[in-house]
Amino acid sequence: MNKVASNTRAKDFAAARSLLINLTLRENRSKYKRSTLGWAWSMVNPLATMLIFTFVFLYVFGVDPPLGSPSGLKNFGFFLISGLLPWNFLSAGLTAATGSVVANAGLIKKVYFTRAVLPAASVLSWNTNLLIELGVLSVALIFVGQFVFVYLPAALVVIVLQMFFVLGIGLCLGALNVYFRDIEHFLQILLLLWFYATPIIYPTSLVFSNPRITGPLKTVYLLNPMVHFSEAYRDIFYNLRSPSPSTFFYMAVSALISMTFGLWVFRKLEAKFAEEL
Amino acid sequence: MSDQNAVIVENVSKKFRIYHERNQSIKQMVLRRSRGVYEEFWALKDVSLTIPVASSYGLIGENGSGKSTLLKCMAKILVPDEGSVVVNGSISALLELGAGFHPELSGRENVFLNGAILGISSKELNRKFDEIVAFSGIERFIDTPVKNYSSGMYVRLGFSIAINVSPDVLLVDEVLAVGDAEFQMRCADKFTELKGSGCTIVVVSHSMEMVQSLCDSAAWLEHGSLKMSGPADQVIRGYLDHVAHNREATAPAPAAPDPVAPIVPDTAVPAP
Numbered sequence: 001m002n003k004v005a006s007n008t009r010a011k012d013f014a015a016a017r018s019l020l021i022n023l024t025l026r027e028n029r030s031k032y033k034r035s036t037l038g039w040a041w042s043m044v045n046p047l048a049t050m051l052i053f054t055f056v057f058l059y060v061f062g063v064d065p066p067l068g069s070p071s072g073l074k075n076f077g078f079f080l081i082s083g084l085l086p087w088n089f090l091s092a093g094l095t096a097a098t099g100s101v102v103a104n105a106g107l108i109k110k111v112y113f114t115r116a117v118l119p120a121a122s123v124l125s126w127n128t129n130l131l132i133e134l135g136v137l138s139v140a141l142i143f144v145g146q147f148v149f150v151y152l153p154a155a156l157v158v159i160v161l162q163m164f165f166v167l168g169i170g171l172c173l174g175a176l177n178v179y180f181r182d183i184e185h186f187l188q189i190l191l192l193l194w195f196y197a198t199p200i201i202y203p204t205s206l207v208f209s210n211p212r213i214t215g216p217l218k219t220v221y222l223l224n225p226m227v228h229f230s231e232a233y234r235d236i237f238y239n240l241r242s243p244s245p246s247t248f249f250y251m252a253v254s255a256l257i258s259m260t261f262g263l264w265v266f267r268k269l270e271a272k273f274a275e276e277l
Numbered sequence: 278m279s280d281q282n283a284v285i286v287e288n289v290s291k292k293f294r295i296y297h298e299r300n301q302s303i304k305q306m307v308l309r310r311s312r313g314v315y316e317e318f319w320a321l322k323d324v325s326l327t328i329p330v331a332s333s334y335g336l337i338g339e340n341g342s343g344k345s346t347l348l349k350c351m352a353k354i355l356v357p358d359e360g361s362v363v364v365n366g367s368i369s370a371l372l373e374l375g376a377g378f379h380p381e382l383s384g385r386e387n388v389f390l391n392g393a394i395l396g397i398s399s400k401e402l403n404r405k406f407d408e409i410v411a412f413s414g415i416e417r418f419i420d421t422p423v424k425n426y427s428s429g430m431y432v433r434l435g436f437s438i439a440i441n442v443s444p445d446v447l448l449v450d451e452v453l454a455v456g457d458a459e460f461q462m463r464c465a466d467k468f469t470e471l472k473g474s475g476c477t478i479v480v481v482s483h484s485m486e487m488v489q490s491l492c493d494s495a496a497w498l499e500h501g502s503l504k505m506s507g508p509a510d511q512v513i514r515g516y517l518d519h520v521a522h523n524r525e526a527t528a529p530a531p532a533a534p535d536p537v538a539p540i541v542p543d544t545a546v547p548a549p
Contacts, residue, residue, distance in 0.1 A: 015396040022393035026379055026386075033381045110376040111394055112353040112368070271356040274349070275293060 016114035023121035027096075028128055042129045043136060046088060050081050053201060066203040071146055071240035078144075081137060082237035083200035083230045089130040090166050090226065091191050096122035097170025098177050098184055105277040115270045116263070119174040123167045130159065137237060151236045154243065158232045161251040165225060168258025175269040178276050198226040199234070225254035283446050283477035284328040284351055288360035291321040291346055291501075320346040321357070322501040328494075330365075333468075333478040335488035335495035335509055337516055343501040344481045345450055348372070351479065352448050366445025366477075369395055374435030380424035384415065384434055387423050391438045405441050412463075413437035433460060440467055447471060450481045465491070485513050 032038045057063040058076050065076035073079070097119035101108070104118050134155065141148045177183040199207070207213055207221055221227065228250040232243040294315040321343045328334045336344040349355040350362050352370040377394045378387045388409055392402045402409075410416055413433040415426075423431060440447075468491060472478060482488050488495055488509060496506040497516045505515050 014398065015393075018398055019393040019396075022390050022399075026382065026390050029386065030379055030381050104377075106373070107377045107394065109354065110373040111370065113394055113396065274354045 012114060016117055019113055020117045020120055020124070023117055024124040024128070027121055027125035031125065039132070042132055046081060046084055046133060049084060049088075050077050053080050053084075057201065066205070068238045068240065071238065073144070073146065073238060073240075075144075078141070079203075079234075079238055080201060082234050083198075085130060085133045085137065086162060086229055086233045087195065087198065087200050087226070088133075089126050089162070090229075091195075092129070093123045093126040093166045094170055094173065094187060094191070095184075096126060097167070098173040098187055100170075101174045101178050101273065102181070102277065108273050108277055115273060116171060116266055119170040119266075120167060122174075123163060123170050127159070127163050134159075134237070141237065146240055148237060148240060151240065151242060155233075155236045157248070158229065158236065158243065158251065161248075161255045162229050164255040165229070165251070165258045168255070168260070168262030171259075171262035171266040175266045175273075178269065178273055194224070194226065197221070197224050199230050203234075204231060225250065225258075228254070281329060282327045283330045283332075283365055284326075284334075284479065285363045286324060286326045286347070286351070286360070287362075289321055289324045289347070289350060289357045289362060290319060290359040291343075291350060291355060291357050292317050292319050294318070319501050321350070323360070324498070324501070324503045325360075326496050326503065326506055328477060328479060330477055331472065331475045332494060333472055333480065333492045335492035335512075336479065336481045336498060337483075337485070337488060337495055337513065338498035338504070339520075341500075342498040344498050345372075346501075347498065348448050348450055348479065348481050351446075364446055367396065367442070368446045368448060369439055369442040369444035370448040370450075371436070371439050372448070372450045374432045374439065375423075376435070378423050378431065378435065381422055383422055384410075384419040384426070388419075388434070388438055391435065392442075395439060395442050397442050409437045409441045412441070412467075414460075429457065429460075436464065440464075440471070443474075444476060446477045446479065448479050451483070485517065489513055 032041050035041060037044060054076050057080075058065070063076070065074050065079055067074050068079070100118040100122045101115070107113075108115065138148045138152070173183055173187060204227065208218070213221070228247050232247050232251060235241050235243040235247070295318050296315045324343070324347060336347060338344050346355065348370070349372070350357050351364060352368060352372065353362075353364075354370070354372075375391070377391055379390065382390065388406065389399065389402055393399070397405075410419055413430075413436070415430050415434060418426065418430065423434070426434070468478060478491070480488065480491060492509040494507060495509040495512040497504045497512050504519075505512050
């Protein structure tokens, strides 16, 4: 076994933290480089998606937008975007984290550093996007008379929990992708399925009022952690209320399980990265 | 360091898989029930050596002898299958200069990024920034994206960063073959200066001239095994004699190898 002198452990940790910050900055700086709109793209994407979905659901399907309570909001656009922004973070964060180890093959083969910072930087970089987008959404909510700022501390907790949830899965997939490049492609199918299994374009009440969805299926539905994350974001940014304690509990447990499992898988596989890449 | 040795390599073995047919997709793996057809190849076999603090050490040997693999084990990039490598103090490895540079970012941004990859704190980087840029000699282009750099500029900036990490142990793999003569001379000076300040240097090189001038001791690896180690001039002489001997043995079409009494017992024919 390879022994590591204990005094280098602390140094390793400090170095990993500084590297994580720098890699996140690298991703952030290079993300929209050479595009004319730059960081505005972070807003253009969700806005365009919102407009398309709003058109399809409101005008083509004639869906009645759910009533936000106690906010009194009845606006499909706000309803949709409050679920879509955290979803986009999950989707982009996972895709980036999954490819992160393979994309940095050159670095892994030539330099020693804590490998886990690669998926972590990808996730943190997309988390930056989420923060900016939620900030803009909060300002937009003020304009329609909704003072969302009271709930921002709660929102921060939700964001941190979701970040760890995404990071755990990202670590696992990023490491597995070194051995099986199918993971990247498989992920896209999983994300499509996951999108519809999460209340983004519909409210959770739609699932529970559906007579065809019975006991066991409901349990399976509720096992999806993103149901609870989506509910929490919607409570804060559409209903304007604090998410229930049980929702916080589900989110914390999901984040914990995801991180424990993700780190375990990553630790197991990282020793051979330099050879496998 | 309280320890006398900077690097202790104990009975290190490292095997690689040589894939003849590799299954990198789940479908193939399930169908064939394996990750591919491969044979095992020992890149390093039971290598032990110690490198004293503030010395310089050369690793020599022909291509494929395991020098770079050993260096990568020291750098913690590869994990040995058997044995242990202990390095006392911080390591900086010059395996590839400018690894991790982002082409779209400026030289300045890349100095901070690459520095972080090599484990320098941003406080230290801020302090050393001017020195790094001055050593690389590309002050004028520091705010230009590195994709517009010439390969020489790229390497010079990478080298300046790596050399300014002020590591306890510096691992160098054939990187000095790049850059112009003037820059190479500056690198040699820098190595001497580092050595003077207590830095341990391990060099992998094919240039006997360089090992001779730079290193106190050396190790000669052949087919993954340690053939000889000791004072640099002795090891180099041993290695060069062996190479000359080998050429003599193979050049005048040798008679069919005698399995009972091999002509040259030491010169191991590569094991399949």
